[in-house]
Every structure is written in C-alpha cells, then in structure tokens.
Amino acid sequence: QVHLAESGGGSVQAGGSLRLSCATSGVDYSLECMAWFRQVPGKEREGLARIDPSRRTFYTDSVKGRFTISRDSPENTLYLDMNRLEPEDTAMYYCATAWGCPSLDNAQGWRVWGQGTQVTVSS
Numbered sequence: 143q144v145h146l147a148e149s150g151g152g153s154v155q156a157g158g159s160l161r162l163s164c165a166t167s168g169v170d171y172s173l174e175c176m177a178w179f180r181q182v183p184g185k186e187r188e189g190l191a192r193i194d195p196s197r198r199t200f201y202t203d204s205v206k207g208r209f210t211i212s213r214d215s216p217e218n219t220l221y222l223d224m225n226r227l228e229p230e231d232t233a234m235y236y237c238a239t240a241w242g243c244p245s246l247d248n249a250q251g252w253r254v255w256g257q258g259t260q261v262t263v264s265s
Contacts, residue, residue: 189246
C-alpha cells in the first residue's frame with residue numbers, strides 16, 4: 143500500500159526559500175514517476191515538477207529555474223526546493239505518484255496523493 147506525507151510548508155516572505163519533503167512508503171522508485179502539484183481554493187490543481195525513474199526532471203514554466211525536484215531513494219523521500227518565492231506561489235502543495243509518468247497537465251492520471259502542506263508567501 144502506497145502512502146505519501148508532505149511536510150515543510152510554512153510562511154515566508156517574498157524572495158525567500160523553502161524545502162518541502164514528501165515521505166513515501168510502498169513506492170517503487172525504479173518504476174514510478176513522482177511529482178509536485180499545488181492548488182489554490184477555487185482553482186484546478188497545477189502540476190509543477192516531475193521526476194521519472196531515471197531521475198529525469200521536467201518543470202512547468204511557472205517554476206522553471208526557481209524550483210528543483212529531487213528524490214532520495216534510500217530515505218524514500220521526495221523533495222521540492224523552492225527559491226525566489228513569490229506571493230503567487232501561495233497554495234497547498236501536494237506530492238503524487240503514478241505509473242507511466244502522466245503529463246503534469248493530467249492531475250487525474252496520478253494515482254496516489256498526500257494530504258498536502260500549506261505554503262504562504264507574503265509580499
């Protein structure tokens with residue numbers, strides 16, 4: 143059984159940094175893709191970054207150059223390092239896992255989700 147649990151969210155001023163963690167259990171990193179999404183109330187969930195079993199990464203334009211996705215297989219943890227944060231980055235952040243690396247535009251294709259961690263960026 144797969145379980146994901148995010149942590150590391152909090153409040154930060156614009157220009158600051160945060161590191162989000164996603165503790166995983168039951169995930170086979172050699173077969174599954176993992177990703178980070180975020181969601182603001184009243185809006186659709188937005189895909190941000192994806193890492194595949196070969197550790198190839200992909201980012202959406204809104205976070206490219208500012209956010210970095212990585213994973214530590216021995217520790218079974220996925221990370222999202224966020225730099226130069228902007229008020230527009232304020233959202234609930236989720237990690238997710240999937241077989242076959244769905245597009246970040248296809249939130250429904252990701253099979254398991256964590257409960258989320260809140261990030262608030264003040265100006």
